[in-house]
Amino acid sequence: MTRSPATPLPPPKARRRLRETAALTQTQLADRVGVTPGTVRAWESGRTTPRGRKREAYAKLLKTLAEEGAVRAPEPEPKLEPESRPQPQPEAKPQPEPEPKVEPEGKPQPQPDSQPQPQPVAAPEPVALTPAQAFDALYAFSAPALVRQTFLLTGRREQARESVERAFQAAWEHWPEVARDRDPVGWVRATAYEYALSPWQRLRPRHRHPEAPPADPGDRTLLNALLRLPPRHRRTLVLYDGVGLDLPETAAETEASTPATANRLLRAREAVAGRLPALADPQVLHRRLAELASNERLRAAEPPTVRRGGERRARLRTRAAIAFTVALVATTALTVRTAPTHYEPPVSPGQAVRGVPQRVAPGALSDEELELRQKLRDQMQDGPERLSPRLE
Structure with a gap:
């Protein structure tokens, strides 16, 4: 069964521009689509992409807004003022100007007791950062906290550090999009969480060898829970009680509805409180999660190292894609060169013929055979008896 292609959507900036042109808030648009405002915010920032029926409804609504905007904003026509009827101007009252008086002869007369006014000092212009400097600043600001948060998800220090590095490498590859995002830290956090919780992590060899648990017994019990x-x-649970996001933002980042997110949060709290009754209070749970993440000495790599690693990985992928393309082209050319140009019927398989007597070497002729041979030799080979047989 062939799956129908997904409905195309405009870029995230165009989605936000269409909504603002139609004078709609994110809450109003979310009500019309049937999602939460946080989900709409994630769609317009490019962190998440709608799927299924929500994508169809969102694309249809954006198309309607674009058509309404085209009808509502026709091309303005230039206005021509008639030359014979000038527009009346309002009477302007003369305002006293604190400028020096001018004598009739045209010489300026300085005002008495006038003091020079201090010139305002221009504020220094902000220095524009290069993409590498902006990336390094974002990494230095958010990478340590993201490594600690990812450790709460995986319980593995090396996997948490690698997940954050991969997320920042992906951010560097899509830096123009990430730099314009309203929440670049959220973009990187969502990517790091997706990589850390990927099912393919279980197939890696290092996943079979557990790491050393936390030294504190309480931290070890909480991490196991x-x-x-x-x-x-x-x-x-980590996003709401650990990071401190509100419920709509947590739902948008996990790509779930707000009721489903609330249900997951309540179930997670009940499970943790069932093993650790002292953490039934959300405030206590928040403090213990922060302490568990801070007690571990988790270090992140330097920003230039992460950028160079991402660029090296991108070069390797590009070279691998080029090599694969060249191999595919060579294989296709070889196939076209060696393929037959006409139909050749297949050769039927051989079958054994039965009932044929075996071949026997000829032996000595008997007297009757010798007499018959001599008779054939003596008779004429072209006589009339061979042309018209006669009865004897």
């Missing part, structure tokens, strides 16, 4: 939660519930 977190790792026993389903990945979706664990991610919701």
Whole structure:
């Protein structure tokens, strides 16, 4: 069964521009589509992409807004003022000007007791950062916290550090989009969480060898309780009670509805409180999550190292794609060169013929055979008896 292609959507900036042109808020547009305002915010920032029926409804609404905007904003016609009827101007009252008086002869007369006014000092213009400097600033600001948060999801220090580095490398590859995002830290956080919770992580060799647990028994018990939660519930709990996002933002980042996110959060809290009754209070749980993430000595790599690693990975992917394309072209050319140009019927397989007597070497002739041979030799080969047989 062939799956129909997804409905195309305009870029994130165009989506926000269409909504603002129609004078709609994110809450109003979310009500018309049937999602939360946080989900609309994530769609317009490019962090998430709508899918399924929500994508169809969102694309149809954007198309309607674009058509309404084209009808509502026709091309303005230039206005021509008639030359014979000038427009009346309002009477302007003369305002006293604190400028020096001018004598009839045209010489300026300085005012008495006038003091020079101090010139305002121009504020220094902000220095524009290069893309590399802006990326390094974002990495230095958010990478340590993201590594600690990812550790709460995985319980593995090396996997948390690698997930954050991969997320920042992806951000560097899409830096024009990330730099214009309203929440670049959220963009990187969502990418890091997706990589850390990927099911393919279980197939890696290092996943078979557990890392050393935290030294504190309380931290070890809390980490085990977190790792026993389903990945979706664990991610919701870390975002809401660990990072401090509100419920709509958590729902938008996990690509779920607000009721489903609230249900996951309640179930995760109940599971943690069932193993650790002292953490039933959300404030206490928030403090313990922060302490667990801070007690681990988790370090992030330097920003230039991450940028160079991402660029090297991009070069390797490009070279691999070029090599694969060249190999595919060579294989296609070889196939075209060696392929037959006409139909050749296949050769039928051989079958054994039965009932044929075996070949026997000829032996000595008998007397009757010798007499018959001599008779044939003596008779004429072209006589009339051979042309017209006669009865004897």
